[in-house]
Amino acid sequence: MLIWRLQKRVLNFVHVPPPHCGVDIVDAIYKCLKECGLKNKVFTVSMDNASYNHSCLRFLREIFSRNRRLLCKGKLFHVRCCAHILNLLVQDGLGEIGHIIENVRESVKYINQYEARKQTFSKIVQQLQLGTKKLVIIDFPTRWNSTFQMLLCALKFKDVFPRFQGRKPNYDYLSTPEEWKNVEKVCEVLEVFNVVTNIIFDSDYPTSNFYLSEIYRVKEILNLKAMDESDFIRRMVGKMKGKFDKYWGECNLLMVVASVMDPRCKLRLAEMFFPKIYSEAETRNNIEQVRGDLYQLYMSM
Structure with missing residues (x-):
């Protein structure tokens, strides 16, 4: 029986003098990856949405694209930190x-x-x-x-x-x-956000196969409370829905791939949740896009 165990390693601590900019961070990351012999083994990178991180990922993608072909044309290269996005949603609502x-x-x-x-x-x-x-x-x-x-x-x-x-x-x-x-x-x-956060992040083993269903749980409570009789709850949830649509309004390929790799879910989970998250046209397009990307990912292995 094959058992996957999550491996965590801290490669280095690097001092990047302020003011921070994307180029400086890229130089530090690439130097570290090169010294560790990992520059051609990076699959995906997760960061929060700070402006210098956007430019950093853009430069880093360009560097890796020159040396090798990124999987799914780079769609899996930059993955936004789910914990950070959930925090942004709640902070906007609480504000x-x-x-x-x-x-x-x-x-x-x-x-x-x-x-x-x-x-x-x-x-x-x-x-x-x-x-x-x-x-x-x-x-x-x-x-x-x-x-x-x-x-x-x-x-x-x-x-x-x-x-x-x-x-x-x-x-x-x-x-x-x-x-x-x-x-x-x-x-x-x-309470819903707390449960989702605990399921996804308070774990010692990979849980990315749960991401899609848990993000749907967030979408479900936002849709429900957007019609609440209380005006202040509608205002709170309205801000949160705006942030949700900004970051997860488009299909998140990595979430879907992870759920498909779970033999209990496969593509059925996306086919069940997508119609509840997207419009009918968007659902069809997203499912076809995911299916095509999965074939491409399989052929590139």
């Missing part, structure tokens, strides 16, 4: 509802600032018999998953905050019942 999150964030900060406040809060929690005694999660605004965990934690104590204000009149960050309902709706959306 639309910052005022909702800010009250919760400031409440958590206020309560955790002094031990006396934490003890007062804990006593109320015990009186209400909520089980968990501490409100300890403070988020990092640049990490959406920490914001999600903070909101989830705060939701458990939504009945505690009004009683806490009664004992601490200087506490000015109390959310209204309507705002807590909005927090719940936000968490429903973020």
Whole structure:
């Protein structure tokens, strides 16, 4: 039985003096690949969407194209980092509802600032018999998953905050019942992103065969919440859908190839999900394009 094991190696750490530009990064990468004897063995490169990375990949593609033929005419050479794209989607969405999150964030900060406040809060929690005694999660605004965990934690104590204000009149960050309902709706959306992120990235083995189905899960929740009765949820999801269409509006060949290589899925997964992601015409074109690229990939091996 053939078992694939993911291999990770750090080849080098290279100091590239600022200001960074694509040419400088290409020189550093190519020198490293050459020294390690890997310059003709690169299949694909994954980077985030920083502007200098775009120019870097363009120059690197030109270099490799001169020395050898890239698979599928280079369609597989540059793969955008899925984690980075998911982060961009969520950050865009959260930016639309910052005022909702800010009250919760400031409440958590206020309560955790002094031990006396934490003890007062804990006593109320015990009186209400909520089980968990501490409100300890403070988020990092640049990490959406920490914001999600903070909101989830705060939701458990939504009945505690009004009683806490009664004992601490200087506490000015109390959310209204309507705002807590909005927090719940936000968490429903973020829960899907959290699950997708954990499935794809919190793993010690290759999971690229799951990418297509998980990205469809994201598309499904965005489509559903785009018709939500709440105006602020529609605004939030609208921003996220715009980012989704920008990066995944076109067929991602590598995702489909990975799912086809899974004998449980083959091309059936694409044939099932594509009509739910693209228009009828786009679905036909994408499936034909994928089938042609797969034949080309097979013949080049």
